[in-house]
Amino acid sequence: MLIMSVVAVYGMYLLGKEIYNKKVGLLAAFLFSLSYLPMFYTFRLLVEVPALLFFVFSCLFLVKYIKFKKPRDIYLAAVMSGIGTLFKLPVATVLMAMFIYLLITEKFSFFKRKEIWFALLIYFLVLSPYIIWGYFQFGSFVITGAGGWNAPQESRISNLIDNLFLTGGNYGGKYIRMPIGLYSWPVLVFLIIGIILMYEMFLKFDIILKDKENGFEKELFLLLMLLIPVLVAAYSVNYSEDRLIIGSIVPGFIIASSAVFKISSSLFKKYKMFTIICLLAFLCLSAYLLASASNNLIISKKDSYGDFKEMGKWLKENSQENEVAVCGGWPMMQYYSERKTIRFPDTKEEFLILKNNTPELKYFILSAYQKSADWSYAYPQENNLTAVNAYFADKEQKQPLIVVYKI
Numbered sequence: 001m002l003i004m005s006v007v008a009v010y011g012m013y014l015l016g017k018e019i020y021n022k023k024v025g026l027l028a029a030f031l032f033s034l035s036y037l038p039m040f041y042t043f044r045l046l047v048e049v050p051a052l053l054f055f056v057f058s059c060l061f062l063v064k065y066i067k068f069k070k071p072r073d074i075y076l077a078a079v080m081s082g083i084g085t086l087f088k089l090p091v092a093t094v095l096m097a098m099f100i101y102l103l104i105t106e107k108f109s110f111f112k113r114k115e116i117w118f119a120l121l122i123y124f125l126v127l128s129p130y131i132i133w134g135y136f137q138f139g140s141f142v143i144t145g146a147g148g149w150n151a152p153q154e155s156r157i158s159n160l161i162d163n164l165f166l167t168g169g170n171y172g173g174k175y176i177r178m179p180i181g182l183y184s185w186p187v188l189v190f191l192i193i194g195i196i197l198m199y200e201m202f203l204k205f206d207i208i209l210k211d212k213e214n215g216f217e218k219e220l221f222l223l224l225m226l227l228i229p230v231l232v233a234a235y236s237v238n239y240s241e242d243r244l245i246i247g248s249i250v251p252g253f254i255i256a257s258s259a260v261f262k263i264s265s266s267l268f269k270k271y272k273m274f275t276i277i278c279l280l281a282f283l284c285l286s287a288y289l290l291a292s293a294s295n296n297l298i299i300s301k302k303d304s305y306g307d308f309k310e311m312g313k314w315l316k317e318n319s320q321e322n323e324v325a326v327c328g329g330w331p332m333m334q335y336y337s338e339r340k341t342i343r344f345p346d347t348k349e350e351f352l353i354l355k356n357n358t359p360e361l362k363y364f365i366l367s368a369y370q371k372s373a374d375w376s377y378a379y380p381q382e383n384n385l386t387a388v389n390a391y392f393a394d395k396e397q398k399q400p401l402i403v404v405y406k407i
Contacts (some may be wrong), residue, residue, distance in 0.1 A: 004053045005042040009033045011056035013104060016254045018063050019218045020261075027257040030283075031187055034290035035253070036297050037246050043298060047087040050245055054084030055247045058094045066101075066217055071115035078119040082126025090244060093232050095123070097224040102207060104220065175230055175240050182242065182249055184289035185283055187256045194259030199222065225251040305332050307391040307401045308367070312336020314389055315363065315404065325363035325404075326351070329370030341365075345372040351375075355407070364405040368393075380405045 012032045016025030032038065041048035061077035062068070077098075086089030102110040110116055124131075179188050201208070201216040201223075208216055225250050233244040260282065267275045308329055315325065315337040325341045327333045334341035340360075345351045351373075355361055364385055366372055379385070385405035393399040 001042050001045070003047050004049050005038055005371050008038065008049065008053040010160055011053065011060060012250065012253070015056060015060045015063065015250070015362045016257060018060060018067070019222065019254060020126075020258050021260055024254065024257045026261060028253040031183075031257065031286060031290065033186050034248065034287055034294060035182065035249055036290070036294040037182065037242060037249060039294035040301070041243070048246060051088035051091050052246055052250075053175055054080045054087065055091050055094060056250055058084060058091065059250060062094065062098050063218070063221065064223060071118070074115055074119045075122055078122040079126060082123045085123075085127060088231055090233065090247060093229045093247060094225065095185055096232065097221070097228040100228070101221050101224055105217070137391050140320075175234055175245065178240075178245070179252075181293065183252060183256065184293065185288055186286045186289065187253070190259040190263075190282075191252055191256040193263065194255035195205060195223070197259055197262060222251040222255055227332065305329075305369075307369075308332040309336050311389065311402050312338075312367070313392050319362065322360050323362045324358060324360045325365055326354075326361060327363075327365035327370075328367045328372035332370075333365060344376050346373055348375040348379065351379075362407055364407050366400045366403050366405075368399075 009029050009032060013025040013029035016028040018025075038049065038052060041052075058077050058081040061080060065073035065077060077094075081091055081094050084094075089209065102116075119285070179191070182383045183191060198216075198219045201219045204216070208220065229248040230245045232361045234240065237244060260279070264275050264279055268279075271375060309332075312333055313336060316339065319325075319337070319339055321339070323339060325333060325337070325339055326344055327341050330341040330343045333339075342354075343363075345354055364376075364380065366376060366380070380387070380403075387403050389404045390397075390400045391402040393401050
């Protein structure tokens, strides 16, 4: 994970350099390296860091393709985004942003270019093992099936509004208030300034629609890359969580960094020493705030899932290798217990069928951290299951975090 995280930081430098210049690339990479999302997930055995790595390099090769129109670059972008999508579905938003960009700048004429179709073919070839496996495993197109797992039950438009501005589900709150944590307030100020400095692009949007070579290519692509991941997550997932929009920090730090140098270069000619002091103050304050947020999060979460670890060890020592458990936090329990663990079905009827068809199913595990199906909480009392172990949050043992029942 550490190597992937370092390579992602280097990719940020290359991306910033390709879009603007070396100075923007260096500053964007520096700020990105301290951001709590990549920093925190570097210390977790999860898919966020590799997904972010391939997201960054997908953006890099797409920017190269926009600039130089070399087919090789879009082919590499297809490979990178395909591998990234295998890690985490939101990586595919980079292709959505590219599609909208081409649609705005070239209308439908880009469909005539062979490399676009070859790139699309490459992308699905990379995904094909996953798609084939998913079809035989679940009997459906696995990407839409996975997307439907956390899809909103109500109107998607109301879900979009809710996640963006209102309650925002059960995790990170509404997306509109996340940037202060994602970027720190000094970086956020310059991100807003950077977007404001794109005013000419907004004023001349009719020119962008008419002319492919309009001088606003990089600003348009960056803005799309900033917005599309957030809008897609808010629209398609029934809760809001910062890691769902981790890709949006890539253009965010680049836009903020470009604004820093645009402002400083205009001031440097008249107020050289003042500008240098302000730049140093910005760097120090931003680095301190970003690093502090990352450090505090890492420390606060260092013992998270400790209860799963202890219970998993207990289950490993007190069960047969062929025995199966059903659990809300099944990935963690399976990892620590080294026993096959499955998630709770949506309904009690489905569970009863599963139970009858799986004689090895011996353990029923409820967790306060990982939400289980609604019916599961009353099931142990309704069926007189015996609690064989529990992990409590307090010494008085009145607040159970995990309870293991024998079926």
